Amino acid sequence: MLKVFEKLGERGLLFLEQAGRMGVFLGYCLFCLISPPYKLRPVVRQIQFIGSRSVFVILFTGAFTGMVLALQGYYTLRKFGSEGLLGSAVALSLIRELGPVVAALMVIGRAGSAICAEIGIMRNSEQIDALECMAIDPCRYLMVPKFIAAVISMPLLTFIFDVVGIIGGYLIGVVLLGVNAGTFWQSMYSSVAWQDVQMGLIKSLVFGLLIVWIATAKGFYLHLERTGGFGAEGVSRNTTNAVVLSSVSVLIWDYLITSWML
Amino acid sequence: MSEEQGNVVIELADVDKYFGRQHVLKGVNLQVREGTTTLIVGASGQGKSVILKHMLGLIKPDGGKVEVFGKDLARISKKELKEIRTQFGVLFQNAALFDSMTVYDNVALPLRERTAASAEKIRDNVMEKLAMMDLENAGEKYPAQLSGGMQKRVGLARALVLSPKIVFFDEPTTGLDVHKSNEIYRLFYRTQEKLKYTAVIVSHDVPKIFKLADAVALIADGVIQGCMSPERFQLSDNPRIRDFVETTMGPIYSSEKEESSLYETV
Numbered sequence: 001m002l003k004v005f006e007k008l009g010e011r012g013l014l015f016l017e018q019a020g021r022m023g024v025f026l027g028y029c030l031f032c033l034i035s036p037p038y039k040l041r042p043v044v045r046q047i048q049f050i051g052s053r054s055v056f057v058i059l060f061t062g063a064f065t066g067m068v069l070a071l072q073g074y075y076t077l078r079k080f081g082s083e084g085l086l087g088s089a090v091a092l093s094l095i096r097e098l099g100p101v102v103a104a105l106m107v108i109g110r111a112g113s114a115i116c117a118e119i120g121i122m123r124n125s126e127q128i129d130a131l132e133c134m135a136i137d138p139c140r141y142l143m144v145p146k147f148i149a150a151v152i153s154m155p156l157l158t159f160i161f162d163v164v165g166i167i168g169g170y171l172i173g174v175v176l177l178g179v180n181a182g183t184f185w186q187s188m189y190s191s192v193a194w195q196d197v198q199m200g201l202i203k204s205l206v207f208g209l210l211i212v213w214i215a216t217a218k219g220f221y222l223h224l225e226r227t228g229g230f231g232a233e234g235v236s237r238n239t240t241n242a243v244v245l246s247s248v249s250v251l252i253w254d255y256l257i258t259s260w261m262l
Numbered sequence: 263m264s265e266e267q268g269n270v271v272i273e274l275a276d277v278d279k280y281f282g283r284q285h286v287l288k289g290v291n292l293q294v295r296e297g298t299t300t301l302i303v304g305a306s307g308q309g310k311s312v313i314l315k316h317m318l319g320l321i322k323p324d325g326g327k328v329e330v331f332g333k334d335l336a337r338i339s340k341k342e343l344k345e346i347r348t349q350f351g352v353l354f355q356n357a358a359l360f361d362s363m364t365v366y367d368n369v370a371l372p373l374r375e376r377t378a379a380s381a382e383k384i385r386d387n388v389m390e391k392l393a394m395m396d397l398e399n400a401g402e403k404y405p406a407q408l409s410g411g412m413q414k415r416v417g418l419a420r421a422l423v424l425s426p427k428i429v430f431f432d433e434p435t436t437g438l439d440v441h442k443s444n445e446i447y448r449l450f451y452r453t454q455e456k457l458k459y460t461a462v463i464v465s466h467d468v469p470k471i472f473k474l475a476d477a478v479a480l481i482a483d484g485v486i487q488g489c490m491s492p493e494r495f496q497l498s499d500n501p502r503i504r505d506f507v508e509t510t511m512g513p514i515y516s517s518e519k520e521e522s523s524l525y526e527t528v
Contacts, residue, residue: 118362126358133318133430134420135347136375 022217032140042145050111051153066165070172087188090169099162100203104250112215116242119219120235143216154208199261218242268295278325288484299461301475310464351421351429357413359405366401369420391419411442431463468510
């Protein structure tokens with residue numbers, strides 16, 4: 001019986017330690033982010049990596065999400081004879097929910113895992129120690145450009161996702177299923193308010209921060225994580241953990257933000 | 263005594279360190295004097311690299327203190343630690359080169375991040391250091407395309423690029439053949455003569471490396487058994503040091519009669 005409590009306590013302590021470490025890490029990275037010197041070039045490179053290289057996958061997933069939304073929405077709405085609302089249904093679900101969430105999940109898979117693995121490998125091969133010994137702050141040098149890039153790229157990717165999704169929805173709804181084009185656009189125009197766009201924007205900013213925070217922290221503290229793996233295995237386990245944790249946190253925060261803003 | 267010259271730049275006083283339940287350092291006392299070369303030897307797993315990491319401020323001691331330039335590394339702010347580290351150059355055991363950057367960028371990184379030098383000045387400085395290491399033509403290559411010895415030389419070039427006051431060498435010749443390690447020693451001689459840095463070396467390569475050192479310290483059982491000139495080290499009465507000298511170098515300074523006992527019995 002005592003053993004159970006011991007284990008529980010150990011787990012609890014481990015969790016608290018990890019949470020505290022990650023919190024301090026985030027605080028320090030944000031401090032570095034706002035304090036000079038500012039360097040543009042590394043940020044541009046990271047935007048290229050996190051942002052522009054994700055565009056293709058965002059276009060693809062965005063188009064299909066919009067198309068399937070229109071398809072499902074059409075047959076549901078037709079039961080009530082209100083196919084005219086298809087435009088509004090597609091646009092609202094994309095802008096408020098699916099755009100930010102699906103785009104974030106795609107970026108986690110594409111960039112989050114890569115960031116975590118990259119930093120984990122640098123930790124493993126003493127490259128981060130080397131940076132510290134050269135009096136180069138690893139947070140400032142490695143993390144800050146990624147934070148800025150994620151916070152800039154995520155909203156842009158989300159908006160691309162939304163627009164492509166709406167176009168996909170238009171193609172299916174109007175061109176294929178024969179909803180009137182005027183009603184499609186008009187219902188969208190009359191139902192989408194600035195608050196909806198704002199919600200999508202806030203979500204994408206928070207998700208961008210979450211993704212890069214979890215990926216970098218998991219890689220940076222590779223040597224302190226007790227996941228049971230060392231070396232290459234440690235990197236792979238931590239990368240998996242980072243992907244799972246950031247996906248789950250994105251969904252949880254999505255609910256929290258929605259319930260706060262609706 | 264040679265080790266009495268120069269100011270003390272690094273001082274470890276009663277340093278204790280635990281890793282989990284393992285007591286690795288049990289009150290380590292060591293002084294490194296300015297302009298000298300201090301060699302830390304000991305069997306694997308005795309904590310040589312741990313001592314080095316304490317000096318670099320990468321690990322904090324559980325007891326005692328580590329002073330560099332008279333400042334306690336555990337008590338100073340991050341900014342002060344950074345300031346002290348600007349005087350450091352480190353050659354890591356596996357060179358720890360940034361594998362996604364070219365050799366040139368690796369060596370140029372400290373200059374780009376820490377100084378406001380122009381691109382031209384950086385280029386001159388980097389090319390000079392690469393030339394010193396006979397690596398003029400390797401600038402565009404990536405670390406993975408180089409041999410182990412060349413990687414160490416790039417690491418040394420990177421460690422020296424900002425003309426540091428103290429250079430740390432973690433196993434500079436481990437994993438290299440005799441020629442390659444001689445080359446590293448030759449480069450060490452040449453650069454130390456030119457740049458006049460204080461050196462701290464952790465190494466297995468006894469006795470060859472004794473020639474480089476002004477002071478040799480043996481770590482065994484978690485404490486420094488003695489820190490003295492190589493000559494005195496080899497003649498020391500301390501049983502641990504004697505044991506180490508005999509097993510690594512053979513009984514060169516003892517009489518013939520002892521030898522038979524050292525042969526391994528099968």
